[in-house]
Amino acid sequence: MxxxxxxxxxxxxxxxxxxxxxxxxxxxxxxxxxxxxxxxxxxxxxxxxxxxxxxxxxxxxxxxxxxxxxxxxxxxVKAAAYAKLPEACTMLPKKTLEDLVPEGAKDGKPINDGEPDVSGDCRWISLDNNGVKGSQYRWLSVSLLLLESDASRGPGDERARAQFEKKVSEAQAVEGAKGLKSESVTGTGDQATVVRYDLKKKEGTFKQQTVVVRAENVVITLDYNGAGLAGDKAPDADDLVKGAKAAAKEIVTAIGSANGQGGGSGSGSSASPSKEPSKKPAEDSSKEPSKSASPSASESKTKS
Incomplete structure (x- = not known):
């Protein structure tokens, strides 16, 4: 190259x-x-x-x-209408107690230890003992329950409505009740029902009336029964119902008064059953019927 x-x-x-x-x-x-x-x-x-x-x-x-x-x-939640309860043993007028339980009008006694402004109850027992002529027996008890409004449990009036239904069901389920009847009561609180029946005991036949009332967020349970003992005539059930209804209405008034609404409990009409125990002094006041004479279902009721 x-x-x-x-x-x-x-x-x-x-x-x-x-x-x-x-x-x-x-x-x-x-x-x-x-x-x-x-x-x-x-x-x-x-x-x-x-x-x-x-x-x-x-x-x-x-x-x-x-x-x-x-x-x-x-x-x-909606605030409850009532925040206080009246004193159970002093909320009924004297005249009403003298009509319903004449011999025990001054002897109201708490049934249980209630919680102030939440629950309360009282009981009156009346025995007009006429010796061999027989006796008239009356038993009155009142129970109050206030349900407050609560965020987790709901408004007080709704809670009271549930308790009202429960109390009515309990009154209708008493063992041994004869001729049981239930009816609505008008003009008393927001809801009211009376349950009536006969209850036979060895001492006699007891005429039982239970009035359950809901007044806003308060539930009232009033038990009133009577009997003719030792051969005395049994009281008229209609008269007992009339007295129980009148007393329940007065209790509603007392609840309103305790919360600053309207007049006091004494302003209501007094109960006036046409047949009431005689007011004559008892000849032997130490004699009383045994505990079984009063309907056990009424005595054993406790607050929910």
Missing amino acids: SEGTMHRSAERDQHLHRGGRGRGGRGVRRFLVAAAALPVMLVAAGCSSDSGSGDDAAKESASPAAKESATASANE
Whole structure:
């Protein structure tokens, strides 16, 4: 190979080398530019994403307060109408007690240890003992239950409505009741029912009346029974019912009075059963019927 040929071959190789390097360099530069642009796109996308996340975060930061407000609204319940109860043993007028339990009008005694302004009860026992001519026996008890409004258990009047239904069902389920009748009572509280029946005991037949009343958020259970003992004539059940209804109405008035509504318990009409025990002094006041003479179902009632 001549020297000129060798020289041209060398120049050609150098030219090809430089040209190849130039094309390769441009390719590399294009790759680097594209690679550099990719992070910029990713950063832009990230900023856009962060902007959306910021809005969500703002919403989330505000949601606890909104949720708390919604919860507070949901937990609000209607305030109960009554907050106090009258004293059970002194809420009935003297005249009413003398009509219903003449020999025991002054001897009202609590049945259980009640909780002030939540529950209370009282019992009166009357025995007009006429010796060999027989005796008239009367038994009166009153139980009060106040149901407060509560966020977890509901408004007081709704809770009282449930208790009212429960008390009526209990009165209707007394074992041994004969001739049981139930009827609504108008003009007394918001709901009222009287349950009446006969209950036979070894001492005689007892005429039982149970009046259950709901006055707003208070439930009243009044039990009144009577019997003619030792051969005396049994009292008239209609007269006993009349007296029990009148007393229940007066108790509603007493509850309103205790809460600053209307007149006192003495303003109500007194109960006046046409047949009542004689008010003559007892010849032997130590003689009383055994505990079984009073309907056990009434004595054993407890507050819910």
